[in-house]
Amino acid sequence: METITFFISLLVLFASLYYFFCKIIPSPRQQVAGYQLPLGSTGWPIIGETLEYLSTARDGVPEKFIADRRKKYSDVSASSAAATEGSCKALTRARVPIVKLMDPVTGISCDICINNVLAVVNTKLLRDYANIDARLRQLAFIVKHWAKSRGVDETYHGTLSSYAYVLMCIHFLQQRRPAILPCLQGMRATYSVTVENIECAFFDRVDKLQDFGSHNRETIAELVWAFFNYWAYSHDYANTVISVRRGRTISKREKDWTRRIGNDRHLICIEDPFETSHDLGRVVDKHSIKVLREEFERAAEILQYDANPCVKLFELYVPSVLPFH
Template structure:
């Protein structure tokens, strides 16, 4: 297939043949970028977030001077918005007490320092202290030693610096997923982290074009190159090449606009991905087989219907919560989005129309 400049026509191979991208797809790039810009947190938001962490650090260090606080998740990985809550990990040696005892003590300390609505939620899968910071209005969840999340946050933040389109694509996909109701793990759909992890792969495999492999190479490079960052968590080594200043403009030969990349993303997940056989491997920057992972059948609560391998906890499927009902909903949403981007007169409006659940 020709890769030549503006005149080229983008195509994907579907289950029924080739599909050609609409000729005017590029005209929607500015609208999509406007949406992306509107999602970015303000400088004031980031400043208040920093002040909150300073306040928490003062409270914690009085009791545990050697403990460390780490921001993690959307508020720290560059994919956050002005609506993102603050997630904090307290890294601490637990010693002779239990994690629950430590959380209860943390809640006492924060109440004593006049934080609002402090609550220790010890029965959650990841036990937390939840609180409200009246000064900023932020809701904040604090967990103990969830260091895989800290490592994953750094990984995503580093990826985001390699090519600005990766951040744009993943942020827009996450925004779409929230509005369409497929970004809620408690409903059996996908987490924000899962969306960040698999967003690039729609573009990697959608086009039969060499220069579109840039996103795969981003992942493959930082995970497969000689590690410059290592954190050991529960005997698992989280290691990758994090000197991302050396990888900037890595995908410069690829000229796809955000509109073309988004078109490729939705068409890949609607028409190309083999849900029966394939696993998205962020670690390897490619698709691997369910058979290779032994993810062919349900194991416990892990259903393995849409498989995304965690880059560090490689036995962890980020799509494990998806069930037979929600996989149908997710695939229908991919197909709807693909149709909107291919045919709608105003896809930037229609694509993000909120889905309302029937009561």
């Protein structure tokens, strides 16, 4: 009993000291530029926001904690984003707000977002597709590396996201004859979860599908050329939507994606497999669709005619500079 009393007294003392130093005496960082900074900046993060987050999580509403903090400190986030250089950038106005990071030594980059549960389910779907046939992982790696090299992988510049390119690869392999990938959402569901009122269900016992694409003997080299050739010359941009969920293309009319609505332009349509009202190509405008199609054509021509295509295919894109008059 004495031991319990001692620990309770110690906890009360610790909490009192925290309140004194972090609440009554603001730290210099909390007073910078007149902004109210999050409590973690005081140096006491585990007692500050963490306990409140755990409390809301216990009550089943952790998203309220995130929404409240985003609203409370939005000015700080915007200011930080404006002052950040290269290696760290906060995209606070994105559809899903993220922080983009890059290690200046290795050049490895990553995105961080919070409480985006649907992205976890999306990732599981992509991983399950990748575990069916190794050619998907290889094709997606090459396409993503090409997109990064050529500067067409940034949605905030009007091009496509890494996620969109992977869906394009899955769709492409679903369309090969014989097909290399099945349509997991068109099969009997063995995995099902509801996220934000969106039902996510698909067949995930992919160990039973290891031989699905074995009748298609195309090499990764042949598939890379065919992928770029399809997007350069065969895809019907004006009338169709690629749908991994259906395992085929569907009509823009069916989705009511035939015209611009607000900032959604629907010039290249890629349906999200779960959030089906979301077009991943909605950010592409009249200028960037031209750039994308020219890049697809360039890649297809290089792969068909160049004796050593890898060097030129992944050549870093350098914007042309107009001469000064």
